[in-house]
Amino acid sequence: MRGMSLRIALLGLLTAYGSASGYDLAKGFERSVAHVWQAGHSQIYPELAKMTADGLVTVEAEGARGRKIYSITSEGRAELRAWLIGHDPTGPARSEVALQAFLLPLLDPGEALDVLERLKAYVEQKLAELEAMWAAKHALPxxxxxxxxxxxxxxxxxxxxxxxxxxxxxxxxxxxLERQA
Amino acid sequence: MRGMSLRIALLGLLTAYGSASGYDLAKGFERSVAHVWQAGHSQIYPELAKMTADGLVTVEAEGARGRKIYSITSEGRAELRAWLIGHDPTGPARSEVALQAFLLPLLDPGEALDVLERLKAYVEQKLAELEAMWAAKHALPxxxxxxxxxxxxxxxxxxxxxxxxxxxxxxxxxxxLERQA
DNA sequence: AGGTGACATGTAAGCTTTGACATGTCAATC
DNA sequence: GATTGACATGTCAAAGCTTACATGTCACCT
Known part of the structure; x- marks a missing residue:
């Protein structure tokens, strides 16, 4: 029961969408789950194939341009439920930002301030993006x-x-840092 | 310039320690950087070998029990500095907790509450650990x-x-959730 | 003398993830 | 009629990471 997360994320999105193609899921990943889990199409397509083999999803129909429309099976729903209910959270958080923070005292205060300045700008931008997402979602009744x-x-x-x-x-x-310098 | 983070973390710890063995670094990882970056000894030893080949660290001496004592070279210091100053932060944060949070509305409120309860217990424990670390660090003058x-x-x-x-x-x-239920 | 456990280093198989390559369809614009 | 660009699916190699295997030293306790 390791490394299920991609599967789970896909099953979750599929549940939310009702049915979707690999392409849709890849786009959906970018839009909605990106801040939580990342995956490119080169990971998504093979995983969907495996999940089909395992009976968690099925190809419901094939559309234009080779489009394959997947939907979740009851087995898939069971798997998702089991993970959500039974999964012990493990806190990895391999974070480059935190690593940078960790090592910051190795620089002299002036340089450290520059790094923090850039980091702040980045975080501000990210915050703006997330807040825009929230606003977009809640604009509609x-x-x-x-x-x-x-x-x-x-x-x-x-x-x-x-x-x-x-x-x-x-x-x-x-x-x-400014107080120190 | 991708996936440098393990290198950087090792160079950082080595700078902090002055000199250390792979074993020391592995332990140091567990103690101090763990909440920021993780790596087992099976990743650390080969990486130190590569870094030695690349001239970023040197084996300063060999001690008892096959112990190899590494220290950082000026090239290593330069690499570390360059990364800290020049690295653009990328916010991955592949977080299982966040994924669970994302999918939580798929459960009915009662079940979701149970999941949150466990998650809360986990987070509380982690917080206690981090605060204990802080206290231990600042107890000494x-x-x-x-x-x-x-x-x-x-x-x-x-x-x-x-x-x-x-x-x-x-x-x-x-x-x-309680308000809803 | 023997056992336990921390110290210490490594290798290998297998999985996940990334980035690049590869191919082809369809709609709209120029 | 040709080009562009979004749609759509896939493969592959290389890198990263985890888990388990494998080996050996040294100090301490019994």
Missing amino acids: VPEGASGVKFGDLALDLGIRQTRTTLEWANDAMAQ | VPEGASGVKFGDLALDLGIRQTRTTLEWANDAMAQ
């Missing part, structure tokens, strides 16, 4: 019959909060 | 001549803040 919490909202909220936290950290770190 | 900011402090602070943010998010998410 809630469709009838939908539950209160939209799919992916919790994760987007988490992403926004963490990005804000990083920004605050960068500001405080800069202030601390 | 600052050694003479040292700069104000200790090595790794900024990253630890960032980690603590982000873990706290995740905890707050979990609490709010749970409250929101």
